[in-house]
Amino acid sequence: MKARLNKLWWSLMLMLIALPGTALAAGGGGAPVVIVADTRKLDGVLAWWANLYNESHLQFTVLTIILIPLVGVIFGVIADIIMNHIGIDLKSRDLAEH
Amino acid sequence: MEWLYILMPIAGVKIFWPGLIILGVGVGIIGGFFGMGGAWMVTPGLNILGFPMAFAIGTDIAHMAGKSLISTMRHGKFGNVDYKLGMIMLVGTVVGFEAGAQMVMWLERLGSVEKVVRWIYIVLLALIAWMVFHDVAKRRQKEREAAAKGVKLEAGATGVEWHKALHKIKIPPMVHLKEAGIYCSAWLPILVSFLTGWLAGILGIGGGLIRMPALIYLIGCPTHVAVGTDLFEVMISGLYGAATYTYKGRTELVAAIIMLVGAAMGAQVGAVATKYIKGYGIRIAFGLAVVGCAISILMKLVQPWVPQYKALLDSGATVLVLGLVTCMSLYIFVRMVQGVQMELARKRAN
Numbered sequence: 193m194k195a196r197l198n199k200l201w202w203s204l205m206l207m208l209i210a211l212p213g214t215a216l217a218a219g220g221g222g223a224p225v226v227i228v229a230d231t232r233k234l235d236g237v238l239a240w241w242a243n244l245y246n247e248s249h250l251q252f253t254v255l256t257i258i259l260i261p262l263v264g265v266i267f268g269v270i271a272d273i274i275m276n277h278i279g280i281d282l283k284s285r286d287l288a289e290h
Numbered sequence: 291m292e293w294l295y296i297l298m299p300i301a302g303v304k305i306f307w308p309g310l311i312i313l314g315v316g317v318g319i320i321g322g323f324f325g326m327g328g329a330w331m332v333t334p335g336l337n338i339l340g341f342p343m344a345f346a347i348g349t350d351i352a353h354m355a356g357k358s359l360i361s362t363m364r365h366g367k368f369g370n371v372d373y374k375l376g377m378i379m380l381v382g383t384v385v386g387f388e389a390g391a392q393m394v395m396w397l398e399r400l401g402s403v404e405k406v407v408r409w410i411y412i413v414l415l416a417l418i419a420w421m422v423f424h425d426v427a428k429r430r431q432k433e434r435e436a437a438a439k440g441v442k443l444e445a446g447a448t449g450v451e452w453h454k455a456l457h458k459i460k461i462p463p464m465v466h467l468k469e470a471g472i473y474c475s476a477w478l479p480i481l482v483s484f485l486t487g488w489l490a491g492i493l494g495i496g497g498g499l500i501r502m503p504a505l506i507y508l509i510g511c512p513t514h515v516a517v518g519t520d521l522f523e524v525m526i527s528g529l530y531g532a533a534t535y536t537y538k539g540r541t542e543l544v545a546a547i548i549m550l551v552g553a554a555m556g557a558q559v560g561a562v563a564t565k566y567i568k569g570y571g572i573r574i575a576f577g578l579a580v581v582g583c584a585i586s587i588l589m590k591l592v593q594p595w596v597p598q599y600k601a602l603l604d605s606g607a608t609v610l611v612l613g614l615v616t617c618m619s620l621y622i623f624v625r626m627v628q629g630v631q632m633e634l635a636r637k638r639a640n
Contacts, residue, residue, distance in 0.1 A: 229300045238544065242299035245539070253536040256352065256543050260532055263547050264356030267554035268363065275562060279634050285368045285514070285565040 298542045301345045307548050309339045314353065314549035318556025319619040322361040323563050324576050325517030326498025327354040327524045330583050331615050334608045341545070348532075348540035349549070354496070355528030356546075357553035362521045364561035370518030372469035372511070378476055379523060382483030383490075383497065387527075390491020408591055411493050415584035418503050422577030425449035425507070429570060446512065453510030470511045470519070482508045496531075498524050499583070502576065513569030556619070563622045566629025575618065582614040 229242040245252045275282060295304045313335045317328045329350050336346040365371050394407070428449030436443040453472075461475045486504050490497030498520055505516035535541045564572060589607040593600045 230302050231299070233297060234299055238297065238299045241544065245300055249537055249539065253533055256536045256541060257529065257533050259543065260352055260356040260546065260550065261359050261529070263550050264360045264554045265363075267551055268360030268558055271360075271555040271558035272364075275558065278630065279637065280562060280630055281633065282364070282562065283367055285370075 311552040314552030315556040318553030322557035322560025325520035327496040348535035351531040352546035358525040365518030376522040379483035383487035386484035386487025387491040563626035
C-alpha cells in the first residue's frame with residue numbers, strides 16, 4: 193500500500209512537470225486580441241516595443257517574463273531601502289494569532 | 291494635461307498613468323497583507339481607467355506576478371513562507387485548475403454557465419465569510435471562558451480547529467512542514483489544493499481568496515504563514531499566467547510596469563504591516579474583504595430582475611470595490627505607521 197501511494201505521489205510530480213508542455217502542445221484557447229499593433233502614433237521605446245510585438249510574440253513574451261520580476265524587485269528593493277532607513281526591523285516578527 | 295496620459299502600444303488606448311500607480315499601490319498593499327492577487331479588485335479598476343476587458347485580465351496577472359514575488363521575498367524573511375508546503379500544493383493547484391477549466395468548457399458546450407458560476411462564487415464567498423466570523427466568535431468565546439477561569443488563552447490558540455481532525459489521517463508519505471509547524475499526510479495539502487485549484491478553475495479566478503482560508507482552516511497554518519505561502523503560489527501561477535496571456539497578445543506590459551511601480555512598493559508595505567497586526571486582525575479584515583467582494587458580485591447578479599437599475603448597480607459595484615480597496619489599504623497603511631512608531635519608540639527607550 194505504502195509503495196503504491198509513493199508511486200502515485202511520484203506520478204503526480206511527473207504530471208506537474210509535464211503539464212506546461214502539454215498545455216503548449218494543445219495550442220491554447222481563443223484567438224489573439226491584437227494581431228498587429230498600430231505603431232503609427234508611437235515613437236521611441238513604445239514604438240520599439242510595439243514593433244517587437246509585431247515581429248515576434250515569443251521574444252515579446254520572453255522579455256515580458258524577464259522585465260516583470262526585474263521591475264518588481266527593483267522597486268521592492270527601493271521600498272526596502274526606505275523602510276530600513278526609517279529604522280524598521282525587516283527581519284523578524286513577534287506576533288502570532290493572539 | 292496631455293502628459294498625464296500615455297498611449298498603450300498594444301491596446302491602442304490612452305490611459306491616465308497616475309491612476310495606474312494609485313491602483314497599483316492600493317492592490318499592492320492589500321495583496322501583500324492578505325496574500326492574494328486581487329483580480330476582483332484590479333479588473334474593475336483597470337476597466338474604469340479605460341482598459342478593454344481582454345487586456346485588463348492579462349495586465350492584472352502580469353503585475354500580480356511581480357508584486358507577489360517581492361511580497362514573497364519579504365514574507366520569506368519574516369519566516370512566513372513554507373516553501374515545502376507551497377511546492378506540494380502547487381501539484382494539486384495546477385492539476386485542479388486544469389480540471390476546473392476543462393469542466394467549464396464542457397459545461398459551456400451544454401449551455402450558458404456564466405450565471406451558475408457566479409452563483410457558485412457567491413455561495414463560496416458566503417461560506418468563507420461564515421468560516422472566518424464563526425472562527426472569530428469561537429476564539430472570543432474561548433477567551434471569555436479562559437478569563438472566567440482566571441487564566442490567559444495561549445497566543446497560538448485558534449477558534450475552530452477542523453485541521454486537527456484532518457491531521458489524524460495518516461496516509462503515507464507523511465511530511466513535516468517546518469514553518470507551518472505541521473506534521474501531516476502529504477495527501478492533505480494535495481487534496482485541499484486540488485479542491486481550491488478546481489474551484490478557481492471553474493470560477494476563472496487566481497484562487498488566493500479561496501486558498502488563504504483553506505490553508506488556515508483545513509491545513510492548520512498560522513495566519514501569517516498562510517499569507518506568505520499563498521503569495522508564493524500566486525507568484526508561480528502569476529508568472530505562468532503572465533507568459534501565456536502575453537503570448538496570446540492579452541497583456542499591456544507598459545501598463546503592467548507602471549502599475550508595478552506602485553504595487554511593488556505597496557506590496558512591501560502590506561507585507562511589513564503583517565508584522566504589526568495580530569493573526570486574528572488579519573482574519574477579520576480578510577472576512578470583510580470577502581463580504582465586500584460577495585456584495586459586488588451580487589449587485590451584478592440581480593440585474594436581470596431589476597433592469598431599470600442596471601446602470602446604478604454597475605456603478606455601485608465598481609464604487610464598492612474601489613471604495614473597499616481605498617479603505618482597506620488606508621487602514622493597513624495607518625496600522626503599519628502606528629506599529630512602526632511604537633517599534634521606533636521601543637528602540638529609542640532601550
